[in-house]
Amino acid sequence: MLKTIAGHTSARDICRYLTRKNRALASDYINIDVPESVREFDWAQAMDATRRSFGNDLPWRGKRVRTYKHYVVSPDPRDGVSLEALRNLATSWAQEHFSEYEVAIVYHNDNEHGIPHAHVVVNNTNIETGRRLQDPDPKALAASLQELAEAQGLTALKPPQATGVAARAQRRSPKRAPETYRSEYVRRAEQELTERGEYSWTADIRARVRIARMISRSEEEFRSILGTMGVTVSDNSPKAERRDWIYALASHPLRRISGERMGLAYGRERLEPLLRSGGARRLEDAGERAIAAIAKQAVAVGNLAELRSLSGAVALIEASHARCLGDLDALLVKDGGRATPQLVGYVKAKALLPEERPAPILRKPVAKSGVRPIGSRRQDDAGRHPRQDVQDKRREGSER
Known part of the structure; x- marks a missing residue:
């Protein structure tokens, strides 16, 4: 279970x-970074310092600041999971979703049955971009945890059924569950066509949407980029139980598919919040421009092979969270050359990533009027020595 x-x-x-x-x-x-000589490490101090340095300790648009997310991973007691297996599960899951954030994972067995469980604490700041953590889809997080648990031979960690008021609310306003909780879902027909090297229009749409998703910073831009790539985007029926987008090839309008049928990462409910917050922003401006230019040219001349290669490169960058070419080289070494060297070569040839890792942008906290950020001092007090302040207070006390 994931809480x-x-x-x-x-x-x-x-x-x-x-x-x-x-x-x-x-x-x-x-x-x-945990010093080897330190027995008890204060990871909270490191997280707090990171938030302050990026200005992410202050409220956002009048809303109370969310400083961290705390996830509790509780295995099924019937599995009798070992601490080693739990550590493998928790770290794999955290690395998959929060590889660009500071994460501390602490393991306990202080429950009724003495079953090990993991507490995963994720700081609110992306250390690569400086942006705040956007609230991940809890169902998608739980689904990926289930997949990882099943892959390790554990019982799927399914969330408990709602009870009481929550259950009654669900009955009053039922919402259909998605067909799959996987971010990427390939149906058998699409997979078989791809394996035989034949054309699949679903795979074609998938590739174009994946590219647009990577480089778009708003819904308007997302629709515009897909339009230049020959894909139309429309809302599904207002009577549908789940809100979604319908993608179709402009040249063949009957070749259409809803986003969630390709996986949650293509659906409206996942993409709308992402685009509203400014997009994925995994690439530098030069990389985004290069991808847009390659995609536009490939569509113009009907070069589907180029589109597939570009989409594969984008998928590699997404999955590996690479920020520079050095990250991909390290991935090749780590995987023993199995990490599709052709795609790594494509990224290098097309200059989709910079040579060196971009420096994160440090943002100075902006406080509301009359409120100073933590650690700041008034302008007129900046030059005063602390001892002088103490002397002034003593003088004031003696004059009263």
Whole structure:
């Protein structure tokens, strides 16, 4: 089971809770450097410092700041999962979804049956872009955790059924579940055609949508880019139980498919929040322009092979979270050359990624009028020495 909790304060409290009384069986970290000589590491201090440096400790548009997300991964007691297996599951899942964030994973067995479970704490700041963590789709997170658990021979970690008020609300306003909770879903017909090297119009639409999804920063731009690539986007029927987009080839309007039938990553409910927040923004401006130009030219001349190669390169960048060519080279070394060297070569030849990792953009916190960011001082106090302030207060006290 996967449980989600939002944090709105410093990470100190959750760190104390998870590590007090030596309850922690073990801990793992992503993007947090842990000194080897330190016995007890204060990962909360590292997370708080990162948020402050990027200006992500302040409210956003009048809303209370969400400083971190806390996920609890609880295996099925019937599996009798070992600590080693749980660590493998939790770190694989966290790496898949939060590879660009600071993550601390703490393991406990203080429940009724003594079953190990994992507490995954994710800081709210993307260390590559400086942007705040957008609330991930909880169903998609749970679905990927189920897939990873099943791949390791564990019972699928399905969420509990709603009870009480939540159950009654669901009965009053039923919402159909998606056909699949997978981000990428390829049906048998599409897979067989692709394996035989034959044309699949579903795979063709998938490739074009994947490209547009990577480089679009708004819904308007997403629709515009798809239009230049020969794909129309329309809303599904208002009577449908799930809101979705229908993609169709402009040259063959009857070749149409809803986004979620290709996977949740192509559906309206996943893409709308992403585009509303400014898009994926995984690439530098030069890389986005290069992808747009290649796609436009390939569609203009009917070069479907070029589109497939470009889409494959985009998928590789998405899956690996690569920010520069060095990341892809490291991936090749790690996987022993199995990570599709042809696609890595394509990314290099088309200059889709920079040679060196881009520096993150540090944003200065912008406070509301009358409120100063934490750690800041008034302009007229900037040159004052702390000892002088103490002397002034003593002088004021003696004059009263």
